[in-house]
Amino acid sequence: MVKLATFRGGVHPPEFKDATKDKKIEPVALPSKVVLPLQQHIGAPLELAVASGDAVKVGTLVARATGFVSIPLHSPVSGTVKSVGEALHPSGVSMQAVVIESDGQDEWEPGLLTRRDPESLGVDEIKKIIRDAGIVGLGGAAFPTHVKLSPPADRKIDVFILNGAECEPYLTTDYRQMLERSADLVAGVGIIARVLGCAKVYLAVESNKPEALAAVAGQAKGREGWQVVTLQTKYPQGGEKQLIEAIAGRQVPSGKLPMDVGCVVQNVSTVLSVFDAVTTGRPLIEKVVTVTGGAALNPGNYSVRVGMLISELLEKTGGVAENLGKAVMGGPMMGVALPNLEVPVLKGTNGLLLIPEPVPESLHRACIRCGGCVDACPIHLLPCDLALLAENERWDRCRELNVKDCIECGSCSFTCPAGRNLVQLIRYGKFTVMSQDRAAKK
Amino acid sequence: MSEFLKVSSSPHFYTGESVPSIMKGVLISLAPATLGAVYFFGWHAAMLIVLSIGSAVAAEALCQRLRKVPRSIDDYSAVVTGLLLAFNLPANAPWWLAVLGGVFAIVVAKEVFGGIGFNVWNPALAARAFLLASFPTIMISSPDYPVPRGGTLSGLTLDGVTQATPLQLIKNTVAPILQNPSAFSPREVQNAHAVLAQTGQWEFYRNLLLGNMGGVLGETSAILLLIGAVYLFVRKYIDWRVPLGYIGTVALAAWVFAGPEGYFTGNPLLHVLSGGLILGAFFMATDMVTSPVTRKGKWVFAVGCGLLTVLIRVKGGYPEGVSYAILLMNTATPLIDAYTRPRVYGAEAAGGK
Numbered sequence: 100m101v102k103l104a105t106f107r108g109g110v111h112p113p114e115f116k117d118a119t120k121d122k123k124i125e126p127v128a129l130p131s132k133v134v135l136p137l138q139q140h141i142g143a144p145l146e147l148a149v150a151s152g153d154a155v156k157v158g159t160l161v162a163r164a165t166g167f168v169s170i171p172l173h174s175p176v177s178g179t180v181k182s183v184g185e186a187l188h189p190s191g192v193s194m195q196a197v198v199i200e201s202d203g204q205d206e207w208e209p210g211l212l213t214r215r216d217p218e219s220l221g222v223d224e225i226k227k228i229i230r231d232a233g234i235v236g237l238g239g240a241a242f243p244t245h246v247k248l249s250p251p252a253d254r255k256i257d258v259f260i261l262n263g264a265e266c267e268p269y270l271t272t273d274y275r276q277m278l279e280r281s282a283d284l285v286a287g288v289g290i291i292a293r294v295l296g297c298a299k300v301y302l303a304v305e306s307n308k309p310e311a312l313a314a315v316a317g318q319a320k321g322r323e324g325w326q327v328v329t330l331q332t333k334y335p336q337g338g339e340k341q342l343i344e345a346i347a348g349r350q351v352p353s354g355k356l357p358m359d360v361g362c363v364v365q366n367v368s369t370v371l372s373v374f375d376a377v378t379t380g381r382p383l384i385e386k387v388v389t390v391t392g393g394a395a396l397n398p399g400n401y402s403v404r405v406g407m408l409i410s411e412l413l414e415k416t417g418g419v420a421e422n423l424g425k426a427v428m429g430g431p432m433m434g435v436a437l438p439n440l441e442v443p444v445l446k447g448t449n450g451l452l453l454i455p456e457p458v459p460e461s462l463h464r465a466c467i468r469c470g471g472c473v474d475a476c477p478i479h480l481l482p483c484d485l486a487l488l489a490e491n492e493r494w495d496r497c498r499e500l501n502v503k504d505c506i507e508c509g510s511c512s513f514t515c516p517a518g519r520n521l522v523q524l525i526r527y528g529k530f531t532v533m534s535q536d537r538a539a540k541k
Numbered sequence: 542m543s544e545f546l547k548v549s550s551s552p553h554f555y556t557g558e559s560v561p562s563i564m565k566g567v568l569i570s571l572a573p574a575t576l577g578a579v580y581f582f583g584w585h586a587a588m589l590i591v592l593s594i595g596s597a598v599a600a601e602a603l604c605q606r607l608r609k610v611p612r613s614i615d616d617y618s619a620v621v622t623g624l625l626l627a628f629n630l631p632a633n634a635p636w637w638l639a640v641l642g643g644v645f646a647i648v649v650a651k652e653v654f655g656g657i658g659f660n661v662w663n664p665a666l667a668a669r670a671f672l673l674a675s676f677p678t679i680m681i682s683s684p685d686y687p688v689p690r691g692g693t694l695s696g697l698t699l700d701g702v703t704q705a706t707p708l709q710l711i712k713n714t715v716a717p718i719l720q721n722p723s724a725f726s727p728r729e730v731q732n733a734h735a736v737l738a739q740t741g742q743w744e745f746y747r748n749l750l751l752g753n754m755g756g757v758l759g760e761t762s763a764i765l766l767l768i769g770a771v772y773l774f775v776r777k778y779i780d781w782r783v784p785l786g787y788i789g790t791v792a793l794a795a796w797v798f799a800g801p802e803g804y805f806t807g808n809p810l811l812h813v814l815s816g817g818l819i820l821g822a823f824f825m826a827t828d829m830v831t832s833p834v835t836r837k838g839k840w841v842f843a844v845g846c847g848l849l850t851v852l853i854r855v856k857g858g859y860p861e862g863v864s865y866a867i868l869l870m871n872t873a874t875p876l877i878d879a880y881t882r883p884r885v886y887g888a889e890a891a892g893g894k
Binding site for chain 2: 110112191268340344350351352353355423424425426427429431432433434435436437438439440452454458459460461462464465466467468469470473474477478479480481483484500501504507509512513514515516517518520522523526
């Protein structure tokens with residue numbers, strides 16, 4: 100048996116990908132309106148570029164970036180700005196958002212869509228295009244992509260990894276895109292590798308997606324320094340730190356970034372957005388979203404305009420069962436439970452998991468010290484102890500036991516037979532310790 | 542705005558394993574040995590098992606009522622404790638001994654500390670230690686120690702001597718003779734050699750494996766216990782490091798230190814298969830609550846159990862050392878966990894910690 104690349108720790112949740120893995124990506128009809136929260140990425144907040152009543156086209160700038168770690172927001176539809184005010188964000192908090200009513204014309208901002216040959220563009224030009232297109236990491240964290248591609252001069256990047264792991268159960272957006280757009284994907288990887296100037300390129304896909312592996316390998320054939328890597332199917336294999344450990348054999352030190360160990364990781368959707376922006380001028384206004392779960396009446400992979408309300412998305416793609424208990428944006432391991440269906444698709448949205456009643460619940464019984472969470476933690480923390488310490492507000496001990504290194508993958512809670520809310524408590528400890536640190540710095 | 546859905550923090554699904562499902566798994570794994578105990582020792586054994594389990598569960602329900610905490614007897618952990626305690630009783634124990642042990646295990650060794658998950662010692666073993674200290678005549682040196690059906694008491698024959706288990710026979714009778722043969726008659730020395738010769742024969746080990754041999758209820762048949770252990774491994778309820786490290790250490794240390802004729806003359810197989818080692822290594826030392834959570838810690842714990850077991854068997858006041866060895870290592874578990882924390886991801890790259 101061939102030894103597959105992997106990391107130490109992790110869990111093997113059931114995959115549940117069969118419902119959508121053979122469903123082609125289908126475009127969804129235009130939304131009647133879009134809701135665009137101004138905070139869709141990690142970094143500085145945006146500055147409004149439109150006012151209520153303005154006419155906009157597809158790709159019109161809605162909000163400007165305000166710092167280096169910030170990216171602009173574009174209108175995904177043509178129509179009229181209806182309001183600028185508070186709206187419900189998928190996380191459950193209200194925040195400033197722009198609401199645009201679609202005129203159904205889907206008319207593009209003039210001069211935006213221009214075909215370009217990436218070879219003719221300089222590295223700085225490409226980075227500017229990526230930033231202006233409003234591209235963020237689409238694997239979950241929504242970190243501005245151009246920042247990742249602009250390491251300081253003293254950080255030499257020698258490894259680029261295409262993250263095709265898609266280790267979250269249920270989700271199939273990256274899988275479908277690897278199958279349907281393998282040529283564009285590999286071309287996009289080429290663009291990024293050139294920007295980074297790195298010699299080694301790894302295309303990493305989990306072993307449970309042989310068709311995607313073959314498609315990517317076929318396109319990458321003949322490229323020098325490129326290697327297709329089969330990853331062990333394990334969660335969280337697609338975690339940035341875990342991929343770097345599995346492929347480059349390096350570990351990112353606590354509090355540092357992948358670029359500090361010479362690595363950059365981008366996921367499939369992000370690379371395709373880069374390809375689209377660089378070659379055609381399209382900003383990030385559309386996302387592939389897997390709609391799935393026991394309460395999804397027509398599971399599939401859909402190409403959706405950013406800002407479309409979940410309720411309208413479901414209405415236009417086949418609907419949701421009566422017994423819907425919980426709606427999760429993202430996968431079951433790290434996704435966010437939605438307060439209701441009147442929230443928009445975000446740039447970082449890759450899945451919508453509709454869980455029917457009865458919704459699985461954690462009982463939070465006493466820890467029996469089975470050690471399952473210790474074996475599962477990919478960061479090698481002691482989740483059982485950290486959770487107890489956070490429960491008792493022992494922040495000093497939380498800090499000593501490296502609570503800040505938790506990546507919140509949820510492997511500990513998933514595996515806990517006592518149903519303890521481990522990752523929840525650890526997150527509480529992590530945020531408390533981090534805010535203490537910030538206060539101390541001031 | 543439409544009505545709100547259920548929200549909770551991620552993750553949104555779980556393995557499906559739970560404390561009750563693990564405890565039920567342990568009960569299933571103990572079923573062959575339980576049936577074996579009833580077969581070998583008759584209905585009195587069945588009564589002891591029922592009383593021990595019943596008193597443990599009743600004590601837990603009562604304690605939780607007095608403590609005004611939610612009742613959790615439906616997690617089956619008290620049933621497991623009761624059954625394991627019964628496994629540590631001699632087959633002729635009086636009924637009240639089982640009840641006393643069951644109550645002690647739950648009240649003193651578990652609920653006083655805060656219930657499941659908070660106890661320092663394996664409750665069944667703590668109760669056994671209590672009973673052994675309080676009623677030594679019943680627990681080990683009873684002259685009318687029951688003989689299992691179809692077997693002999695020690696599995697070894699030695700004229701005019703009754704000793705309940707092979708370990709007792711060798712430690713208390715054979716070893717003193719061999720270490721100082723001039724103080725005994727030639728006939729006694731000859732007998733001692735004859736016993737030792739028997740421990741080199743297949744016949745003897747067949748008896749140990751099948752259970753045709755004296756001992757407490759649950760430890761007689763190694764095979765029945767091993768069948769259950771295989772089930773625990775298949776269901777991933779126990780970590781292989783603990784039993785492997787424990788039994789391996791006992792085998793090695795017994796070979797080096799436990800020979801009646803000096804160093805490196807010990808019989809590893811005899812020490813592994815007789816006494817409570819199989820029961821202890823697979824079902825007691827693997828108790829989740831009272832053993833370390835880290836992988837390295839599990840090795841330390843297992844090796845410590847093994848060394849202490851042989852130390853007690855060779856030098857201690859009792860012929861058998863499994864229970865005290867595990868209890869002592871239980872005590873050390875929080876310390877072991879604290880010193881065997883896994884190296885955090887990225888610590889190496891950052892230069893240590």
